[in-house]
Amino acid sequence: MKQKSAVSELEDRTLIITEKPDAAARIANALDENGKPRKATDSGVPFYIARRGGEIVIVPALGHLYTVGSLEKDRKSYPIFEYKWIPLCEAERNAKRIHAWIATISKLAENAEIFIDACDYDVEGSIVSYNALKFACGEKQNSAKRMKFSTLTKHEIENAYLDKKPTLDFSLIDAGLARHEVDWLYGVNLSRALTAAVKRNSGAYTTISAGRVQGPTLRFIAGREKTILGFVPTPFWFIRTVVELGDAILEVEHEKKTFNVKEEAERVVKSCEGKRGRVEAIENSEFTLAPPPPFDLGSLQSEGYKLFGFTPIQTSKIAQRLYLDALISYPRTSSQKLPPAIGYRAILKNLLKDPEHEEFAASLLDKPALKPQEGKGEDTAHPAIYPSGNLPERTHGKAERKIWNLVVRKFMASFGDHATSSNTEATIEVEGNRFHATGVKTVNEGWIRYYKPYISSFTKFLPPMKETEVVKVRRMEVEERFTRPPPRYNPSTILKKMQKEGIGTKATRAGIVQTLYDRKFIRERNIEVTELGLEVVDVLVTNCPAVTSPRLTRILEEKMTRIQNGKTTREEVVRGVIETLRPIMENLKDNEQEIGKQLSQALGKARLKDRAIGSCPTCKTGRLLIVRSKKTGKRFLGCTQYFEGNCRTSFPLPQQGLVRSSGLCRLCGWSKIRILRKGKLPWNICFNPRCPGKKKEGFK
Amino acid sequence: MKCEICDRESGEGEFCIAHSRTYIKVVEGYEIWKKGLRITWEDYLRRIRDNSLTGKWAKEVAEYLIDKGEEENVEKS
Numbered sequence: 001m002k003q004k005s006a007v008s009e010l011e012d013r014t015l016i017i018t019e020k021p022d023a024a025a026r027i028a029n030a031l032d033e034n035g036k037p038r039k040a041t042d043s044g045v046p047f048y049i050a051r052r053g054g055e056i057v058i059v060p061a062l063g064h065l066y067t068v069g070s071l072e073k074d075r076k077s078y079p080i081f082e083y084k085w086i087p088l089c090e091a092e093r094n095a096k097r098i099h100a101w102i103a104t105i106s107k108l109a110e111n112a113e114i115f116i117d118a119c120d121y122d123v124e125g126s127i128v129s130y131n132a133l134k135f136a137c138g139e140k141q142n143s144a145k146r147m148k149f150s151t152l153t154k155h156e157i158e159n160a161y162l163d164k165k166p167t168l169d170f171s172l173i174d175a176g177l178a179r180h181e182v183d184w185l186y187g188v189n190l191s192r193a194l195t196a197a198v199k200r201n202s203g204a205y206t207t208i209s210a211g212r213v214q215g216p217t218l219r220f221i222a223g224r225e226k227t228i229l230g231f232v233p234t235p236f237w238f239i240r241t242v243v244e245l246g247d248a249i250l251e252v253e254h255e256k257k258t259f260n261v262k263e264e265a266e267r268v269v270k271s272c273e274g275k276r277g278r279v280e281a282i283e284n285s286e287f288t289l290a291p292p293p294p295f296d297l298g299s300l301q302s303e304g305y306k307l308f309g310f311t312p313i314q315t316s317k318i319a320q321r322l323y324l325d326a327l328i329s330y331p332r333t334s335s336q337k338l339p340p341a342i343g344y345r346a347i348l349k350n351l352l353k354d355p356e357h358e359e360f361a362a363s364l365l366d367k368p369a370l371k372p373q374e375g376k377g378e379d380t381a382h383p384a385i386y387p388s389g390n391l392p393e394r395t396h397g398k399a400e401r402k403i404w405n406l407v408v409r410k411f412m413a414s415f416g417d418h419a420t421s422s423n424t425e426a427t428i429e430v431e432g433n434r435f436h437a438t439g440v441k442t443v444n445e446g447w448i449r450y451y452k453p454y455i456s457s458f459t460k461f462l463p464p465m466k467e468t469e470v471v472k473v474r475r476m477e478v479e480e481r482f483t484r485p486p487p488r489y490n491p492s493t494i495l496k497k498m499q500k501e502g503i504g505t506k507a508t509r510a511g512i513v514q515t516l517y518d519r520k521f522i523r524e525r526n527i528e529v530t531e532l533g534l535e536v537v538d539v540l541v542t543n544c545p546a547v548t549s550p551r552l553t554r555i556l557e558e559k560m561t562r563i564q565n566g567k568t569t570r571e572e573v574v575r576g577v578i579e580t581l582r583p584i585m586e587n588l589k590d591n592e593q594e595i596g597k598q599l600s601q602a603l604g605k606a607r608l609k610d611r612a613i614g615s616c617p618t619c620k621t622g623r624l625l626i627v628r629s630k631k632t633g634k635r636f637l638g639c640t641q642y643f644e645g646n647c648r649t650s651f652p653l654p655q656q657g658l659v660r661s662s663g664l665c666r667l668c669g670w671s672k673i674r675i676l677r678k679g680k681l682p683w684n685i686c687f688n689p690r691c692p693g694k695k696k697e698g699f700k
Numbered sequence: 701m702k703c704e705i706c707d708r709e710s711g712e713g714e715f716c717i718a719h720s721r722t723y724i725k726v727v728e729g730y731e732i733w734k735k736g737l738r739i740t741w742e743d744y745l746r747r748i749r750d751n752s753l754t755g756k757w758a759k760e761v762a763e764y765l766i767d768k769g770e771e772e773n774v775e776k777s
Contacts, residue, residue: 102728228727228755229718229755229758230755230758231758232748232758233721233729233748233753233754234729234733236736237736262736394764432719482753484753485755610748
């Protein structure tokens with residue numbers, strides 16, 4: 001009851017809509033005259049009342065409150081081209097609290113006179129507020145104003161409030177709405193077609209998803225997988241050579257680097273081994289290394305993975321938390337530029353207060369002029385990621401501290417001087433063969449000083465030497481090496497590839513990769529494509545190659561940009577997509593039976609693989625599967641040869657938790673399993689009852 | 701017809717598309733191994749089968765050819 005009165009008390013007020021509750025709290029604190037806004041709740045939905053001349057109510061959304069949904073109730077039929085925007089709670093089972101959220105915003109909108117959109121200033125943020133203003137506030141999108149800010153600092157929020165834009169950015173909104181609608185059309189139609197094909201063949205309902213961006217992404221990961229699966233290594237040879245130079249021992253490299261014929265390498269070793277040679281030439285050169293540009297989201301995710309092993313989604317979430325704590329600027333940016341308006345010196349002066357960064361900030365402040373190194377990346381909405389200058393007010397977790405430090409160091413490094421190194425290359429001649437030795441020494445650290453914890457040293461020692469000085473070959477050996485398959489994509493390189501191919505947006509790429517994991521199309525950190533993933537790609541390439549083509553996705557991205565620039569309309573783009581999809585869906589329907597057969601087989605294999613734990617230790621030919629007893633309903637491990645009447649081996653299993661294969665036991669060589677239970681540490685078990693490790697582990 | 705290695709459809713040929721393509725790579729790879737190491741076809745197949753860098757499909761093709769005792773560079777479709 002108390003909450004209800006909090007809503008009805010308010011009159012003639014300004015209503016500000018933010019994207020998330022944390023942002024609402026920050027904005028309310030910044031705008032309230034005394035920095036103490038009143039917090040209220042309505043049906044569990046928080047909102048804030050700030051005083052600033054009049055009354056300002058700040059209510060958060062919860063990310064997207066609305067989504068695209070079908071006009072029809074049937075959730076299985078396809079093709080489907082009719083849609084509308086609906087509350088998220090009507091489309092997703094686990095979004096029930098959205099209902100209360102929308103109701104609260106609607107109530108608060110009833111007496112409001114001025115509406116302000118203060119969601120994140122990008123496509124997604126603009127859609128969140130547009131839909132809330134249109135559907136929850138009663139078509140207030142045309143009269144609403146827009147606050148634009150890149151950090152949640154008091155100073156910037158106040159400026160954004162005083163200098164708000166008179167209207168929403170409708171071209172940006174139209175482009176965003178079109179993207180959601182197009183993605184929904186592709187996703188719902190392709191996924192329903194594949195799922196229906198499996199259902200028709202096997203009778204079982206299994207969601208097989210595909211989409212406009214998922215298709216091309218899976219296709220190029222699968223392309224890499226096929227190269228690895230069919231890879232044939234070829235040999236080459238390398239000569240490891242160690243020479244004596246005075247008292248120093250030095251490893252040198254033959255001018256040919258590698259040999260394709262083993263005998264050739266052996267001939268060189270035979271002619272040079274134990275022989276003397278001389279230093280033929282010494283060349284010195286200097287090279288400079290420009291400072292790095294500040295982070296955009298992609299490069300922050302990439303560095304986060306390389307240095308700390310954080311997946312792109314983790315880094316993105318950490319950065320978002322740091323933004324909501326007003327410690328860094330808005331992280332979902334493609335920009336690598338830092339405009340002077342952000343106030344370089346003010347930020348560095350604030351960083352002087354942090355003991356960890358004091359020394360570096362002071363040395364930069366000593367420079368007569370500050371000019372950051374900038375990259376090519378541009379973003380009309382936000383600058384590159386930079387520290388706001390605020391220092392942490394609460395104790396942050398290690399991960400948050402790491403990302404904050406990284407952003408601060410990169411920001412400072414971008415203002416550093418060029419680093420200079422000297423390079424010495426010596427050529428040594430032995431029996432007509434030339435060998436090279438290289439040394440690198442840092443002359444001027446420059447920007448490296450600021451970024452040192454995160455960059456490996458360039459220094460490589462080379463002993464002092466003179467031309468004509470005599471060297472003796474101390475050891476030579478031929479090493480056989482093999483060409484290697486291309487590396488698997490990892491969570492960082494896959495994002496770079498998507499960015500290069502123009503697939504997805506900075507905000508959606510990491511989520512798309514996660515969907516591929518969730519659907520079991522890919523697995524492992526170094527990404528492997530599962531049999532199901534390979535089969536889905538084959539089905540799509542055979543039956544609708546266009547939807548796996550990066551070209552189609554790139555053209556659509558261009559169309560979104562054209563909407564943003566006012567050169568085409570959202571309706572025109574969506575109409576074009578429907579015309580493209582119509583024949584594709586007809587073709588999929590015509591081939592439903594064959595597609596269903598192909599996918600069902602792959603699903604069967606994938607399920608069998610999930611259930612298989614290892615080979616049977618008794619018969620050595622069968623595999624151990626997780627089986628459920630029809631009689632007792634309990635699960636156990638049984639040999640696949642049981643069905644042929646060849647092997648009766650079985651082992652009991654814990655009845656709770658997920659069972660996964662965990663390699664071989666180090667002590668007895670039998671297969672091991674790992675039990676995964678919610679909220680508990682993984683439990684590794686060797687199922688050999690006589691394993692020598694049993695006593696130690698106390699396992700019975 | 702079914703692929704001799706994986707039971708997938710192989711049309712009129714002995715192998716499915718994936719194993720046919722891999723077979724060609726195995727044959728091409730032998731030229732490089734032969735030049736570099738003066739190795740016989742049989743030894744080559746054994747060495748690539750046992751090499752940890754060899755892909756799964758290539759290992760399957762090598763294993764199949766070893767079992768079948770097939771001689772060097774026979775045309776496949």
